[in-house]
Amino acid sequence: MNQFQPLVFSGVQPTGNLHLGNYLGAIRKFVALQATNDCIYCVVDMHALTAQLVHEDLKEQTRSIAAAFIASGIDPTKHIVFNQSAVSGHAELAWIFNCVARIGWMNRMTQFKDKAGKDAEKASLGLYAYPSLMAADILLYRATHVPVGDDQKQHLELTRDIAQKFNLDFAAKIRAIGKGIDIKVGDEPVHAYFPMVEPLIDGPAPRVMSLRDGTKKMSKSDASDLSRINLMDDAETIAKKVRKAKTDADGLPSETAGLAGRPEADNLVGIYAALSDKSKADVLADFGGQQFSAFKPALADLAVEVLSPITGEMRRLMDDTAHIDAILKDGGERANARAEVTMKEVRDIVGFL
Structure with missing residues (x-):
């Protein structure tokens, strides 16, 4: 059987200061993966709105994440570093995936319950649906592998569910346009447009805990x-x-x-x-x-x-914002070129004129 072109995708949300846990658990792993993989690393600024709608410094926070990527050793010339909102395909594919995903699937997402707490009725629709946007982030580039921590494994499983349902529901159209690949899902052969993405959870990705409470994860949102x-x-x-x-x-x-x-x-x-x-x-x-x-x-x-x-x-x-912005602009243009290939084919599969 043919294989999807291997591609690593991951993103970091620009909210709060990056800390040691982000570096050891994610960014250092991103750096290691680029040596042997084609990688796309995204500052997920659209996701930032799910935690807080109004930000006084979202642009600065976005630049800060990009600066952390580059300062840690990610090469934005060999790989792609960009901010999510620069590529409209993320939002477009997320809407299609909102229509693919089932309410029952979303109700099982434990992180929404954790973040919404007792005021779930007051939480934004974006917070509820953001796992669908995360699936779009990954599958827009038909990524095959995503480095994730324990707290995101459930969302990656949802991404696989969405990919599988899309592949099955549109199997005839995928075959008709000649863009799918024959893969196995379990023991069943499927002509798939989207890959069944795999998590990358091995290697140096420790779960760093709070310096004030070893039972809680180190967090940007901790008051202390x-x-x-x-x-x-x-x-x-x-x-x-x-x-x-x-x-x-x-x-x-x-x-x-x-x-x-x-x-x-x-x-x-x-x-x-x-x-x-x-x-x-x-x-x-x-x-x-x-x-x-x-x-x-x-x-x-x-x-x-x-x-x-x-x-x-x-x-x-961070003292040279023009340089950071130029890197993000270049990355956004290269990401958009890849994304538009996917969206053109997805529009055809779904039936949009």
């Missing part, structure tokens, strides 16, 4: 700035936040089993391991038996060593 290390923090601020990070009274264990039931200790050891490209066992082999008063300065020094070059380059890029 001490809960996270922002990519734009200077060395003194990083050291302060690590020093104030919550721990327990016991010292570091010599083996990983000793981290069980100690979320804050486990988190700090995990951060050190990720920053140093070591395993937790390796870290404990070096620091086991020591107190956090000795470990925290070493962690702070390591975080500064890794993040300072990125922070410096981000600041330089």
Whole structure:
């Protein structure tokens, strides 16, 4: 059987300051993937409206994400870096997918329930339907692989459901225009226009937790700035936040089993391991038996060593907004060229004149 052309797609929402969890869990992985894949990396500024409609600094936040991509090592000349709203195909395909997706599927999306909370009736339709837009983001480029964290796996499953229903519902038309590829879904052969996208969840993508509560994920929305290390923090601020990070009274264990039931200790050891490209066992082999008063300065020094070059380059890029805008414009034009190929064929498949 033929294969879809391998393509990696992912996006980051421009809301709040990027932090260490974003870098270790996503952006660093984006950088690694570009060495062996065709990649499209998107600043999903349309998604930002689902969290908050009115932004005073959305343009600046969008530039900041792009700057973080580039400062971390993503090459916008070999790959595509752009902002979502620059390509109208995202919104157009999302509407078609709104008509493909079933209400029952959307009702199962747990992240909507988490974000809407008790005021679900007051949440925007955009927040409810944004997994459909996420599916459009991915499938607009017929991407085959998406690096995701645990919190987005359910949305990727929905993307597969939408792709499968579209492929089955329009199977005859897809075959008629000669644009599909024969694939297997389970044991069944399907003539598909959209690929059954696969998650990329292996590799260095740790779940970084709050510095103030090891049971909660590090978040841009946490009220306490001490809960996270922002990519734009200077060395003194990083050291302060690590020093104030919550721990327990016991010292570091010599083996990983000793981290069980100690979320804050486990988190700090995990951060050190990720920053140093070591395993937790390796870290404990070096620091086991020591107190956090000795470990925290070493962690702070390591975080500064890794993040300072990125922070410096981000600041330089953010001081030259014309350069960032030019990169996004070029990326948007190249993304739009690919997207319009898909949309022309989708319009034909659906039956639009």
